[in-house]
Amino acid sequence: MTGEAPRSFMVRNLLVAFTLLGAAGAAGVYLSAGPARFWANWLVWTLFLLTLGLGNLFLVALERLVGAHWSVPMRRVPERIASLIPLAIPMLFVAFAALPVLFPWTHEEAKHNPILMAKAPWLNLPFFAIRLAVCALVWMLFYRFYVRGSLRQDESKDPGFTVRARKVAPGFMVVFFFSVTILGFDWISGLEPEWYSDMFGVYMFAGTFVSGIAAMALGVLGLIRRGRLPEVKDKHFYNLGTLGLAFTVFYSYIGFAQYMLIWYANLPEEVVWFKHRIEGAWQPVALLLTLLHFFLPFFLLIGSVGKKSPGLLRIAMLSILFGHFVDLYWLVFPVLGAQPLLGWPELAMACFFLGLGFLQIRRAMGRGADMPVGDPLLAKGLEWQL
């Protein structure tokens, strides 16, 4: 116990150094590589952190909604990862500065483009800001309700919170689906506003959910390895593998359905979006995406061995999580050009955002016990049999 504190301090200092280095690099990116590349990186990483946070908040609410027992002993992990939401929301507001750089509908020419004029009632700055503000407010309200409430329950042991959390969950589901759809439409589809895809909201949700599961599973496995969740066994994280498998398939299904319909209809303004992303230099990235986001996790997780072995589960979940980053990169970066940009600017920005993300999660880990000790369902969750 005595050796723990200095080591923990060292890790924290390393992370801070890492983040500061990244921040310096990011400033360099803005000055030397130009604002477009800076803001593209900013957008990818903000959305990455935000979707991880939202995905984990969704997992918490989903457990409440269906009254699951198996995940109660591990629930502190998604509650802590959800603390990325308050970190990412200010970043998203900062990203307003990216609007004139990356989003063509803010330009003067948009007033002469018939397609963009037809979309103007949706794509205009006041409504855009209001939407984002409402979404951010709602996310923060639910985040505070679920995470603070759960932490308070540690002390109060009040079973009433478990009942309230369940009653609120259906409302969160509705709001969550709408807000994630808006997030995808505004911040990713909006980069190429002439493109239409009704499916994109669902695609965004599927990616958010499956990467949330991946982050949660990695957190659980990490805590087990450090001996901090001694009572969580393979029977518990087996279900994370099952959910990961199911929603990997769901994500791929939605992704392919979106692609196939656009490929079939072959409408110029729709098909060009995919042409930029699956042909030429972007083709290897698209293939890497299918490998990381579908083939590797699917075949790792399809048997019961992969779901019960921490090593295989970790590989599958890392693959999904990295695949989620590749997904966002593949969605955003083609607006910068036909060549995938990957160099020191991307590395510096990654250092900055990853450092901030890890620091935020570390801070959240200091709050409350590693298991929700006040939850009346905890005993049932620990006894739970596969």
Next chain:
Amino acid sequence: MASPTFAVLGLYSDAQKIVDAAKQIRPRKLGRLEAYTPYPVHGLDRAIGLPPSKLGQLVLGMGITGAALALLFEWWTSAIDYPLVVGGKPLFSWQAFVPVMFEVTVLFATFTAGLAMLFALNKLPFFGHPVLHAKAIKDITRDKLALSIERDSASFDPEAAKQALLEQGAESVEVVPVPVWDHPLSLVGLLRTIAAIAAACVVAGAGMYGAIKLVPIAPPYIHMHDQPKLNAFRASGLFPDGRGMRPAVDGTVARGHLPPAFATPEEAGTMLVNPLPLTKPVAERGRKVFNDHCAICHGQVGNGVAQLSRAYGAKPGNLLSNEMVGRPDGYIYGVIVRGKNAMPSYAPDLDEKDRWAAVHYVRVLQRSQNAKDEDLR
């Protein structure tokens, strides 16, 4: 003669006890260990030594087989056997194949899961089980759990099995004999089965027939044949004149059938020249037209002697006569279009080019039937 023992059953009320007992008894190899419980007991499968089910691997294998077969089939039908371009896409469009591959994967996987579980792994069909005849079966299907040591070889010792179960805390022990079965495939049973299948077919068929034909209120679907539509030779209320088929608009001309500008063949002879060059393909076309339409009366060589003229006593013109040789091309064309004496107009049967090709062929015949020396060189 007492029938041999099938198994010895030990009854328990507690799930944990039966799991512990199974773990203790299994290493002693008294017989095949089996358990009968009213609800699934966690860990019991491993305690009685059941190997992990092979069903998962079977399903995965068959799922992949289904995907591969669907891809192969779609590739062969759309790119090899019946190549048909649809929507300007390549013949081998994997994007369009994926939904079918997905469906066939699911089909193969679910059928494998169901059928392999029932017939391969659970060994159905299975006409009853000896344990169903045990006295304890009522308790087993209600609230008791039974651990059973079953005969697996000739050296099976029911006494030792009984002893082992009692040592491991069984509340009571029962010896289950091998029951005496009627033969499952008796003649009466087979006949009954066939009769039942026949009755089911008759009932289902009659019911479906009645639903479609006799109950007009709710037809299951509207046949395409019965949809409202225009019919060429039927009356229709859609147009004011009550006709289904539309007459052509005044002045309509079919392609290749411009109405002639001349009144008589003589007039045509002064107006028209043959627009086609005399080439081999044109002459070949002319021969086909002549043989199909003209030769029946004018004869294969055009001398006016043919089957039909002999049968009816008509006198078709001799196309090789000096008079015909002297006529201009336009005159022959005019006769084809307007007809002459008993000959009707061939304008509806022959288009512009066919007529002029036939004119060329008539010239060819005239020259070949009166060939000069220099023609032979």
